[in-house]
Amino acid sequence: MERVYPIIHELFPWLKEFCTILDQYIVSPLLAQKPITIPPMVENDQISIQGSFQKAIELNNSRHEARQNIGEDQTLTLPPSPRVGHPNHDDEETNSEDSDHEHDDPNHEIEETNSEDSDHEHNDLIHEIEIDGYNEY
């Protein structure tokens, strides 16, 4: 039976190492109440891999694939991510320019149909799926 996380690892082979770097440079110092020191890396709304963050790619065994997925060498451009069609679910920051772009790109349109039925299914699923032991009474 196929599982989901292996798919994520396959599609984003750099993600786990990137999280390791984030842990090393941000989360661990934060939890240890130590100062966080991050090398400058913000340029033009992209996160350039400089200094320590270079490791996110260097540590990756399939660097070529990672580069292909990411787009450019030396620069980690987190994949552009217009939301696929999901009405009534824009609960965070929006960027009107990006939004316009999304509409122009038919490849990014994954839409659900029949929202009434969908919502109904949605709610039913919440009630049906249980986790062992958490519904004991």
Next chain:
Amino acid sequence: MELRTQFYRRIQQIDFIGTKSNKPFRFQFHGPEVVELTNFLFSDLIGRKARARITALLQSYTKPTSDPQEQAETAEKSRDTPDEFRNLFGTLSRALPSASKNRDSHMTYIHQMYNTLAFLEDYNTRRMQAINKDESFIAILDRYGLKAQAGWSVLVRFLKYFNQQIGWTKTEHRNFIQGAQALSTLTDEFGHGILVLLPPGSNRRYVFNVKQIQSRVILMYLS
């Protein structure tokens, strides 16, 4: 084929196993759930929103002195500032967003999520003690007058006490635990670094927003 589409199509084909009344059953996620999960992964976790969060975090740490809000506040209080201009800087400081506060709130979220994981670990330990009818655990319940009633297991005694203390309903309790479990599943797979990428409130939205609950519950079935 675009990565997003690849992911979307493959997820739709997976058979998951859930439990209902402690009996396993097979199910698949359909359109809305898969869209939710795809958006969570490609938009919230590694997409534009994650990039914006990291960028803001890095900017606030790499340029700590360039917070106009703080500088306006300093100017308001500075002896060197002409009295006639104090109000000008004061109102500006209250009008501008604070970079350091934004940074701190993001850090607070990371802390909250980390503490959610710590809570879950403790909770699961207690829960297993109850399920195993651990004598020392039962002694604690007895000592504090948490008596059994007909049909109550040790676990039910504990959960009823716990919910009463917190003021949670059964549903609120379950939603929070499910959310924490989802978070735990993610960190088991990617480590604590993933907490930096998660949207604010990922440890506590479940109680209030059905759609958010759903996407987090989905995450429990990923690994």
